[in-house]
Amino acid sequence: MAVSDKFQRGPLVPNFLYSPSSSVSNRLIGLENPFLMANSSSSFVAAEPAKLGMVGVKNGVVIPAPNEPARKIKMFSPAFYAACTAGGMLSCGLTHMAVTPLDLVKCNMQIDPVKYKSVSSGFGILLKEQGVRGFFRGWVPTLLGYSGQGACKFGFYEFFKKYYSDIAGAENAVKYKTLIYLAGSASAEVIADVVLCPFEAVKVRVQTQPGFARGLSDGLPKFVKAEGALGLYKGLVPLWGRQIPYTMMKFASFETIVEMMYKYAIPVPKDQCSKTTQLGVSFAGGYVAGVFCAVVSHPADNLVSFLNNAKGATVGDAVKNLGVWGLFTRGLPLRIVMIGTLTGAQWGIYDAFKVFVGLPTTGGAAPPAPAKA
Incomplete structure (x- = not known):
């Protein structure tokens, strides 16, 4: 029986978007x-x-x-995008729910800085007035809202990244990869925030107005009765103002940081690293990216909290009440810790899920420029 000299299969993805996760698993060794x-x-x-x-x-x-x-899973197939959507849903929903106590204190510090003067005093006041259960008030709208947002954010990011790369062409996709990351993440977040906005409105009202409602089931009808259905989207523009810069920084800086880590800090190429090492890089890159995200998006975060807490309030009212300095700094240290941890954990969970279903982790070595004809 004749056997061919060599069996070989090529990479499943364009080399300017992903690096193969394992050089051995992507080819067959000669059989002679x-x-x-x-x-x-x-x-x-x-x-x-x-x-x-x-x-x-x-x-x-x-x-x-x-x-x-x-x-x-074949790259860029419907199954690929479904896997990315599921990974994003898990990563954002679970992490945001886990930091509900920090988010609760942060929102109250933004709304009532006289009463909630610091992180430690904020936790003490909540414990005294509402008990331990009070730390997780609003966890249901948090879980549902950010699960939907994460599904759209990660799923559509992968879609738009591929879509804009195809429009640009292979050579320009490598040359302008950072612009593609920024455009893809911004496009995805526009859609994701439409899903998140109603849940965010109810969450802030439940967390900052004791006695308003126990959670989503009774808070949503009360909110709609008081503000109308369109009131759920009153904070959409400020939410875009907070989340779009946040997400652009989150994805573009993560991709850049991970690429630099493999280039300068890791002694071997990505395709020779273990899965544990790759996931550690994902978490570290995500944490650093999260710090940048918190600083960029914090003024809009203060606006969202103020508008969703005060009926009939405007952006002008928020700026007048908080002041320009307060808009940029109130609650910022706590948010840096929260968002850094949150973003690192999200990238870790997202890439762990991708590895689990047989996909490569996000980011990697600098993509080589395609050879000219």
Whole structure:
């Protein structure tokens, strides 16, 4: 039986968008070597496929090695975008719900700085007045709102990143990759905030007005009765003002930081790093990106909290009440800690989910420029 000199399969994704997660798993090793044995039926199998990371051929059929996933998601297929959407939903929903106590104190410090003067005193006041359960007031709208937002944010980011790269072409996609990251993340966040806005409005009202409602089930009808259905979107423009710069910084800085970490801080290329190392890079890059995000988006965050707390309030009222300095600084240290941790955890969970379903982690080595014809 004749066996071809070499079996090889190319990368599944354009090299200017992703680096392959494993150089071994992306190609097959030649079969014309001493490790192959012929059996009585003239079929061939690898002697030590698990050890060598190889595959065998039996009756003309490629047999995956035991350590290779039997089924992989094709890049940029509907299944790929569905996986990214599910990963984004998990990463944003779970992390935002986990930091509900910090978010609760931050919102109250923004709304009533006289009563909530510091982080420690804020926690003390909430514990005294509402008990331990009070720290998680508003967790349901937080979980649902940010799950929907995360699903749209990550899913549409992957879509728009590919879409804008295709429009630009391979060479320009490499040359202007940062602009593509910025445009893709901004486009995704516009959609994601439409999903988040009603939940954010109810969450802020529940968290900053004790006695208004216990949570989403009774808070949403009361809010609509008082403000009307359109009142749920009163804070949409300030939310865009907060979230779009935040998300642009979150994705573009993350991609850049991860690329620099693999280039300068990691002694081996990404495709030679273990999955644990790659996920550690994702968390570290996400945390640093989160610090930048908090600073850029904080003034709009103060506006959102003020507008959703005060009925009939305007942006002018918020600036007059908070002052320009207060708009940029009130609650900022706590938000830096919260957003840094939050963003790092989100990228860690998102990339862990991608690895779990057989996809490469986000970001990596600087993409090579395509060869000119």
